[in-house]
Amino acid sequence: xxxxxxxxxxxxxxxxxxxxxxxxxxxxxxxxxxxxxxxxxxxxxxxxxxxxxxxxxxxxxxxxxxxxxxxxxxxxxxxx
Amino acid sequence: xxxxxxxxxxxxxxxxxxxxxxxxxxxxxxxxxxxxxxxxxxxxxxxxxxxxxxxxxxxxxxxxxxxxxxxxxxxxxxxxxxxxxxxxxxxxxxxxxxxxxxxxxxxxxxxxxxxxxxxxxxxxxxxxxxxxxxxxxxxxxxxxxxxxxxxxxxxxxxxxxxxxxxxxxxxxxxxxxxxxxxxxxxxxxxxxxxxxxxxxxxxxxxxxxxxxxxxxxxxxxxxxxxxxxxxxxxxxxxxxxxxxxxxxxxxxxxxxxxxxxxxxxxxxxxxxxxxxxxxxxxxxxxxxxxxxxxxxxxxxxxxxxxxxxxxxxxxxxxxxxxxxxxxxxxxxxxxxxxxxxxxxxxxxxxxxxxxxxxxxxxxxxxxxxxxxxxxxxxxxxxxxxxxxxxxxxxxxxxxxxxxxxxxxxxxxxxxxxxxxxxxxxxxxxxxxxxx
Numbered sequence: 001x002x003x004x005x006x007x008x009x010x011x012x013x014x015x016x017x018x019x020x021x022x023x024x025x026x027x028x029x030x031x032x033x034x035x036x037x038x039x040x041x042x043x044x045x046x047x048x049x050x051x052x053x054x055x056x057x058x059x060x061x062x063x064x065x066x067x068x069x070x071x072x073x074x075x076x077x078x079x080x
Numbered sequence: 081x082x083x084x085x086x087x088x089x090x091x092x093x094x095x096x097x098x099x100x101x102x103x104x105x106x107x108x109x110x111x112x113x114x115x116x117x118x119x120x121x122x123x124x125x126x127x128x129x130x131x132x133x134x135x136x137x138x139x140x141x142x143x144x145x146x147x148x149x150x151x152x153x154x155x156x157x158x159x160x161x162x163x164x165x166x167x168x169x170x171x172x173x174x175x176x177x178x179x180x181x182x183x184x185x186x187x188x189x190x191x192x193x194x195x196x197x198x199x200x201x202x203x204x205x206x207x208x209x210x211x212x213x214x215x216x217x218x219x220x221x222x223x224x225x226x227x228x229x230x231x232x233x234x235x236x237x238x239x240x241x242x243x244x245x246x247x248x249x250x251x252x253x254x255x256x257x258x259x260x261x262x263x264x265x266x267x268x269x270x271x272x273x274x275x276x277x278x279x280x281x282x283x284x285x286x287x288x289x290x291x292x293x294x295x296x297x298x299x300x301x302x303x304x305x306x307x308x309x310x311x312x313x314x315x316x317x318x319x320x321x322x323x324x325x326x327x328x329x330x331x332x333x334x335x336x337x338x339x340x341x342x343x344x345x346x347x348x349x350x351x352x353x354x355x356x357x358x359x360x361x362x363x364x365x366x367x368x369x370x371x372x373x374x375x376x377x378x379x380x381x382x383x384x385x386x387x388x389x390x391x392x393x394x395x396x397x398x399x400x401x402x403x404x405x406x407x408x409x410x411x412x413x414x415x416x417x418x419x420x421x422x423x424x425x426x427x428x429x430x431x432x433x434x435x436x437x438x439x440x441x442x443x444x445x446x447x448x449x450x451x452x453x454x455x456x457x458x459x460x461x462x463x464x465x466x467x468x469x470x471x472x473x474x475x476x477x478x479x480x481x482x483x484x485x486x487x488x489x490x491x492x493x494x495x496x497x498x499x500x501x502x503x504x505x506x507x508x509x510x511x512x513x514x515x
Contacts (some may be wrong), residue, residue: 003167004222010171011215017178018196021185025193 088151092137099129099265101406107258117183124179125255131172131247132266135242138166143276144284144326148408155381156324156511170218173211173245201395203251210245210486213237213387223490228362239277246270291317293378295329295369296351301436305401306366308354310375317377321347321408322386322510325379327354333364338378342484342512343502346411352377353408355437357401384399384510389480390418392506395473397464397493399485402428403437405510406484410444413451422450424473428464428485432457466496476502484510 103126104112112122141148141162144155152158181192198205220226220234231318237499249256249266293310300306319325326338339362345353358364386394386409398406406425415421429435441453454472456464470476481497483490497507 003164007167007170007218007222010174011219012177014174021178021181021189022193022196025189025191025196 085151085153085157088148088153088158090163091151091293092161092305095137095269096133099133099262100126102259102262102265103129103255106255106262109417120182124176125180127172127179128176128249128256129256129262129266131169131176132245134165134169135173135245136269136276138162138169139239139242139273139276139280140507141165141206143280144288144378148191149383154383154510155379155446156384160511165336169463170214172467173214177207177211189405190194201252203253206244206251207248210248213241213244213347217241228339229337232337236281238281239274239281239501243274246274246494250264282338289377290317291325291373291379293317293352293377295371295373295375298367298369300367302433304358306354306356306358306363307437308356308366308369310352310354310377310437312350312352313374316350317352317380319343319347319352319380320385322343322384322413323382324354324512325377325381327378328368328376329366330374330376332367332368335362336400337362337375341510342380342382342510343380343447344404344407346408346415348412355401355404355407359401361515382510383482384482384508386413386423386482387418389482389508391421392478392480393422393473394420394424395469395479395481397428397469397483397485397490398425399428399432399489402483402485402490402510402512403485406482407437407440409449410441410451414444415450420448420450422452424452424454426456426464426468426469427452428456428458428489430451430458432460464493466493466500476500480506480508481510482510484512487511 094245108513111118113119130304141158144158148158152161177196181195184192184195192272193206196208217234217238249270250263256266274393292313294313296309296311298306298308305441317325321343324340324342326340328336328338330336341354343352343358344355345351356363356366358367384405396406396409410425412418413423425441427435427438427441435455435457438453438455445451445453456468458464466476471478476497479502481493481502483493494507494509
């Protein structure tokens, strides 16, 4: 028996199988990441009614925060 | 000799299969072989266990311990077993991770890929390092023609990768970590292997007896055959014709590594003669050796001997430089007047000029009764085969065959002899091509 030939065939077989597993497995991982990314970027609901378009605030414009209106004191009525 | 060879191999198989037995007892086989994932997982475990045990044994076989010769029929056979076992263990260890990940396929290829790649687990990473290192070293050993010293230096790293693989076995969660008996066995065999590796690396050169000789004379034949005569400095080394030694020459122009060479002289001679064919980088340098150079001889090794078969007709088959052990044997027969049933020497060469000892053998044949020399020149007569031998030597029955020569030639004739019902115990060969 030719040891060199047998070891050579085994080595090629090993590299072929291992490379395929890693390639397909890695592709699987890559695909999953792409799917997850797509899901993150995708709007949760496509219906036009619910889409809220927000106007971006330019960087150099100061953001004016309007004070919240203070609640009016309750009207106390004297019992007659 | 044939039986002793069987004992050596039987021991190797027993040592290698004990972990399988312990593994089989540890958990019910029904569970282990219940479905596809369990079967592939079990096969992966077995490949790892047998592979590691065989890997450890390869180190024991490279120690050159004298007692090993008895069980393999000579040190050349021990090295041949080391070579075969190394290849088997390497293939098993290659398929160990693959079989383990097959359980995830086809349902979860992602998991299989994660398993084969480096991860946060130290144990897994150690396994990956060990296997990658082994692959690199095996490719260097088998497929790349390196200089002898470079190859020998790279081969030493196999021990380091074995230690890493051993740590992987100890740290990973498996049957080895769960079963005390299995763990103890693997630790024992691996530690013996590691000790044997360090013995070969450090202690062998110090502990094995060296015979000091000096180069007496050198002459070159046909520009490619170097005849080196060595003279003992103190005491003469005892050897049998046909044995070989490991030699180190103390010459700065020649590498300091030991190389195996067959002794091509009679055991009764005071001096030792070596006949070397300039094939590689080392042997080409031997032409430049100067008389007086110190030669350190380790040995003798080998059991390639005609004496045990004196009562049977012997067929000697030599291919090219494989003639060397037969030179010593023929000289021994010529000088000691041994009564033999007859010897037919087939001296096979490619070109006529390569048969450098043909004239000398013809002279021996004139002096020794029953000694015949048949020269086969493959360029003119074609290759020697069993049919030719049977025709010239009057059949194959009850004859003992002693062969030394290129691996492919000897293997082919051996195959043909077995096919022609020649018993294995009547076929003796010398592996002279081991590294």
